[in-house]
Amino acid sequence: MKPLEGIQVIELGAFIAGPFATRILADFGAQVIKVESPNGDQIRTWGLSQDGGDSYWSRVQMRNKRSIAIDLHQEAGREVVRKLIRSADVVIENFKPGTLEKWNLSHDEMKALNPRLIVTSVTGYGQTGPYRERPGFGNIAESMGGLRAVTGFPDRPPVRVGLSIGDSVAALYAVIGTLMALYHRDVKDAKAGQVVDVALYESVFSLMEGLLPEYVHEGSIRERQGNTLKAAAPSNVYPTLDEKWLAIGANSHTLFQKLMRLMNRDDLAADPALSDNPGRVANVDRLDAAISEWTKQHTCAELVDALAEAGIPGGPIYDMADIYADPHFRAREMFVSVSGQNGKELVMPGVVPKLTQTPGGITWAGPDCGADTHAIMGQLGYSDEQIDELDKLGAIHCAVS
Template identity: 50%
Template sequence: MQAGALAGIKVLELGTLIAGPFCARMLGEFGADVIKIEAPDGGDPIRHWRILKDGTSLWWSVQSRNKQSLTLNMKDERGRAIAKQLALEADIIVENYRPGVLEKWGIGYEQLKAENPAVIMVRLSGFGQTGPMKDQPGFGAIGESMGGLRYVSGHPDRPPVRVGVSIGDSVAALHGVIGAMVALRHRDATGGRGAGEGQMVDVALYEAVFNMMESLVPEYDHAGVVRERTGGALPGIVPSNTYTTSDGENIVIAGNGDAIFKRLMLAMGRIDMAGDAQLARNDGRVPRSAEIDAAIQAWCDTQTIDSALTTLQAADVPAGRIYSVRDMMSDPQFLARGMFEQHQFADGTPVKMPAITPKLSATPGTTRWLGPALGEHTDAILHALGYSEQAIAALREDGVL
């Protein structure tokens, strides 16, 4: 199996659930050597979330692929000493505890930096390492709400809704990966491992979401406009909405480019709207968005999902059905791009996993193994640190492992 671009990079994961583990997962997918520290009494709670197989979450198989699992009791000073030894050897530490927890354990950023100035620490938390809210608990749902995403999600006459996945945690994790790569580049440019300058990457969940919120700030500051919920429509960009076809299917049609809008109207047989000078540009279409949406829906009322897609594709108008996972698993585009990997569990049961994104031409990511059993790599990791069989047995007997 080809080595990834991050082969040789050591990552220590301290954290649970989604944001930190997803960040470390992506580093591992591209070749980094990831050691995940888990509590001996059950490990990461995500092991038991959603759909289980033999008592372990299917999600775990993906979220912790390519990681080594080391059990450590961080309440015991011997466990903390092992964690510190690993932290000082790591290129990147990923953690998502509340600010101050690592400092209490003696492995905070400044504490490690004093012994290894090249260390890079990615810290993911609800509100960041500073500010009046830093000590408050902050899950992804709170970050999505405070960062502005929930306010604009849903229909205007109903309470805000959530996206169907933990998007706040995942967006924060991606910012963590970006920060880690930038910090690694800087470290290598200033002397490399052991000599270069490390740094702390401080990712707040609400700020990662906030970073995705497009033009909210200048629109409010300059024009006093607060973006509101608009259902399936894309506010201020017309037309881009979800419509229903005659067979009860939903179709997304994005005819918001000026030339695209004209092609859409001609494909629908609305020559009048295609030639309307006011509708030739987006700023003229916005005041008439309800009229335009009504015209598109009236056309969709005469079409099945397949006939609508055939017509719109022929007219070069962006449109698509809304996929469930069932749709994805048989879709020619997903299959052509190799978006599913075939693996098997330890008992031989086959299982498909999502393929790794993004796709690199020279050093693509790989799944070397699925999420490990709790503590599966504990002995091997401690042997590499110089611990004997007797010392490991004693630590296990004392509940440190």
Template identity: 45%
Template sequence: MAHEHVETTPDHAQVGPLSDLRVIEMGQLLAGPFCGQLLADFGAEVIKLEDPGHGDPMRQWGRKSSQGQSLWWPIVARNKKSVTCNLRTPEGQQIARDLIATADILIENFRPGTLERWGLGFEELSALNPRLIMVRVTGYGQTGPYAPRAGYGSIGEAMGGLRYITGDPESLPSRTGISIGDSLAAVFATIGALVALRGVQRTGRGQVVDSAIYEAVLSLMESTVPEYQLTGYQRERTGSILPNVAPSNVYPTADDSSILIAANQDTVFRRLVAAIGSPELADDPRYCNHTERGAHQTELDALIAGWTARHQSDDLLALLEQKGVPAGRIYRAKDMLADPHFAAREAIITMQHKLFGDFPVQNVAPKLSSTPGSIRWLGPELGEHTVEVLADILDRTPIDIDDLRASGVI
């Protein structure tokens, strides 16, 4: 299935509903930069400050191409401008200070206290730019006894409760195959930044957005805390099911595949058993309502698995769609690239990359009907925009820029 080809915007034009915003990104790896990616997707001018020697470690992380280049970097750094700046030098700190004075948002995910040691704390920056919003993404937040600790996404996932309930009950706690903790913290940081922008509109003053990885994970933990506090119930790892929510599981097919079926609502269950050819099961006392199906979850799953195992996955999916029963395949990348729904909604588009040529990339989400976001270019080369930004925004002369380069500041 062909996906839309999008040409890289040659002049790095800022378009989109956030195109009037300037964001300085001083974070690295994922927790801060994913926030920058989300803002950039909707048009914000995101100027990423990177160490002149090596840049963001994300340039080397993830699976590499045959040319030895990261395939993750073009995504997380898309729509951003790369400026090299050694923040450990007074000259580099002054460049950052001058850029932040012109900005709406600063994103950083250093350990608490790092920017303060560099003279770039919120109090100092706010004095320069009272409307500044400082987005701070860390493992444990800016306050509390754990704040000074190094915080990684995996630790935040564990502390926030996600790791304990993820995986097979017979195995150690599992992780998802992506950096979900970092990404969640970045999503909440983005929400905080946009809410704080509304505050600036009303008061003229910026503020600090304090997004902690463990709290972002905790926010998604549903009722696990009151369940324990009020009833003593501790959720455990349950593999492919949620306890007492049935039927909702992965079932085998005759072609050595598997499909997901989610029919735990009474009306949907009635449609499922009609598709199975056993409509009387809808009135069976063991399965007649949500509570009873949950109590007999194991035997109900075995019954459904016995039916699905006799049929080809394509036939099953066609029948279940006809009957109005939610069902689907477990997608991998190759399934996404071949799927007509992905193509029709342009969920994956193909950009042109200098080294890779055609480069498939997930599109901007969510979709806005009047002011959509867009991918205008993929992750830039290290320092690709240094001269442009220093000259156009800070009015640094060619001689100034040469001196900064000679001294290793850029």
């Protein structure tokens, strides 16, 4: 039994943040119905694909969900959504504020249909404030939330993380907020649901550690600093004999002493200038140069083993080929094979986190757009004739009739 079995979730929206949140809920048993346009979520065309079909990313993002294709610009399509809402526990949506209002599907109107409904909204800037109506994507949130300002090297332009990190962090907050709202409704017996308001820029901003009080009270603005850690040292990536890169985190006094002994650098271990963290931060260039000189004399694998034996955190910089070859990922079931398009094997990332009593799982890869339209509408009470008529009008799309 998965922990969220029996929870009915309606996904309204597209792209990344909202669908990523519902993917997590679906992994743990929630019954997720993805409402997408008859043309399909645009993520179906993002990236590489299997045999020219929908993208691999979309098959991962839509796993364990059912797809109903509805044209929300048509009233007949919106009426189908209203029927879905009446029996749902959660709606997760990531439309720009004002969009649902234009379709008479505002948060208040949804709550009127179902007072126990939890509406989780993921937007660029939230439901209030002067920027609420601005369009917002994850890359803008990463910029305005402060992440880009501290990412990269000081003599180069700000850089983006190579993934949609802003959307993903917002999705995690959407899941957290949804689960808290469900707990409040069901365990605390609140009887009524509520709105969970998640803003992309706030989700990124929440990761900014102590940067806000450092600025307000000390006038300090953290700058881009490459791979170093301004608050503690040594913590960096270092070159190896076999031309790989190794991350080492020895940024506590005990770990620093262990690393210096492993390097046979008792002189640095005993250096008064390096006896505390502020001193090591002030001398980080000298310290990193010494560590680099040591790592360049050994292969990455040798260093990983030596650091582990000494109890010092260290690990290689992996690309996806390295990850897929690593036995620990495999032992932790982080590569899961499911049946993909045309019955072909499709490997996708495993479920996070691991629950000992009620673990999540992957039952199927993302469906074709509208694959479940006919079945779901039949469950809502529509006759075959009504479904066919709406399909002809373009209010819905049935991939399987």
